[in-house]
Amino acid sequence: MSISEIDRQWTTRIRRRVEGKLPPEKLLPDTQPVYVSSWIYVFGVATLSALGIVIATGCILAIRGPQWWHGSPYGHFINSLHLWSVEIFFFTMVVHLWGKFAMAAWRGGRALTWMTGVVTFLASIATAFTGYVSQTNFDSQWISTQAKDGINATGAGSIFNVLNTGQMLMWHIVLLPLAAVVLTALHVILVRIKGVVPPFEEVTE
Amino acid sequence: MSKKPFRPDVDAPEWKGGYGPYDIIKEGAIAVLVILVITMLLAVVFGSPDEKQITVKNWSNADPIDFATTALSELNGTSTSAQYGAPYNTASSGQAIGPLSLAKWAGVRIPINAASDFVISPLKSLPDKPVLRTDLKMWASASTSTRNGWLESYTKASSNMKFVNGQVVVNATSAGPVPTIIEDLTQMARSGALDQALVTGNGFYTTDFTKPLLFLADSGYMANLADAQHLTGDQWGMMNETGSYPGQAWLWLYTFWYQIPPFNSSGNGDALVWALMMVMSALLLFLPFIPGLRSIPRKLKLYRLVWREHYQDTK
Amino acid sequence: MAFFLSLAALIPLDNPGHYIHWHFLDLSVANLIVVILMVCTFIAALLLPFPGRSRRKENR
Structure with a gap:
C-alpha cells in the first residue's frame, strides 16, 4: 500500500482534520487568555x-x-x-x-457557537415540558390538556400528541435528551475550537 | 484582494496578550460538586410537588351534575372536544394565522368522535343491562333528526338537573333513550369503570390517555381545581406549579403573550402566540447576523464590567 | 430506606402559593423569587472580583 493511498483514505483524512481543528491542548487546555477573569x-x-x-x-x-x-x-x-x-x-x-x-460572544467566527447554544436552550425547554407532562400526576394532566391547544394550532399536534403519555415519556427520556446532549457536545466542542471571545477593542482609551 | 474592513460586532480582534494557568478538569470537578450540594440542599429542604392525579371516578363522585352535564355536551356535540376540529375531528376549521390553517392542513390524525368515544362505546361494554341495551339499540337505529329531537328536549330540561339518591334526575319528556344513557354513564363513571373503558381502545396495554384527558378537560371540575392552584391560562398558569413551587419560569415570554390583546381575545390566540414565538426564537438564533440587534451589547457596555481588569491593564 | 424517609422535605411547599397581581401581571411568588435571584446572580457575577488575579499577573 502506497503512502498516497493511505493519505486518501476517509479515516486518515477525517483524523487529520480533527487533529488540525481540535488538538488535545485545545480540547483540554491548561492555559486561558488573561482576560478570562470574571x-x-x-x-x-x-x-x-x-x-x-x-x-x-x-x-x-x-x-x-x-x-x-x-x-x-x-x-x-x-x-x-x-x-x-x-x-x-x-x-x-x-x-x-x-x-x-x-x-457579544458570537464575534470572530463564533456565530455557530451562539446558534448551537440557542438551539440547545430551545431543545431543553421542550425536554423540560415533556418531563412535566410525564409526571403522571394532576400537574401533568393539567399541563398536557392546556398545552395541546397551542401545539395543535401549529399543526404539530397531529404527530406530537401531548395527551399520549407513553409518547411523551419516550420523547422525554430518549429523543429530546439525545438531542440536548448532542447539541451541548457540539456547543462545547465549538467553544474549545474557537476559544473564548476576546474583549472589544476600546478606541477611546 | 482588498482587506475587508473590521466590523466590531462581527469580527473579534486577535488576542496578542498573555495567557494564565487554567485547570479545566479541576474547574469542572468543583462546579459539579457545588451544583450537587445546592441541588441536595434544595431537594432536602423543599422536596418536590406531587399533586395526586384525578380520575373520572373522582370527578363524577365529587360533582355528578358537572359530570352528567359534560356527558350530555359530548352527546349533543356542544363540548370543546366535540367542536374542536383537527387533529381530532372536522367539526371546525380550527385556528389559523391569516390564510395558514396549519391544523386543518395537518388533518384528522387522532380521530375523536365525542358522542361515540366518550358516551356510546363505553356504555356498550357494560354487561347485564337489558334496559340500556334496548335504549342503545333505539339510539343506533334512530335518524339524526330523531336523535336531535330527543337531545333537544333533554338538554332543555337539564338546566334543572338534580342528583337525588345517587341518581341523575331530569324531568324531560320525549327524550327517548337519552335519560338512560346519561344516568347509566354517570353510574359507570362513579364506579370507576368508565376510566378503564376510555383507555382500552387499543386493547389490554395502553400508554395513550388522549380520550380520558380530553373528556376531563371538557369538565368544569378540572378547570376549578386548576383555578384554585392558579394554573389556568389567564393566571399565567403555564409557568406555575402546584403548591408554592417554582414552575417553568423560563416560559414567561410564551405565557406573557396570552395575557395581552390581541392574543387573549382572539380565537386564533394559540396560533398567533406560537407564530410570534417562532419569530422571536429565530431572532435570538440569528442574532449574530442581524444588524442593529447585534450592536446592542457593544452599546450597552456591560462588557466593560466583565473585562474591567483587561481594560485597566491596557490603559 | 429510613435514611431517605428522614430526607422528606423539611419545608414542603405544598400549601397554596402566593401571587403578585399588578395590572395583567400575575406572578407566583416562587417564580418571582427565581427571577429576582437570577438577575441578582447576573449582577453579582459582573461586579464581584474574581479571585486569582495576582497569580495570573505573575505568570504573564
Missing part, C-alpha cells in the same frame, strides 16, 4: 454540571419506571433532585446566555 465565565460549566445531575437523577428514576416515585420516599427524593437540578440548569443557562450576549 465570575460570569462559571455559568457555562455550571449549566453543564446541572445537566449532568439532571441526567444522572433521570437515569435513577428510569431504573424503577415512571410511577415509582409516587409511592416511594426514596423515589420522591430522587424526583426532588431531578426537579431542582432542572431549575438550576435553566437558572444557570439563562445567566450564561445574558453573559454571552453582554460580551
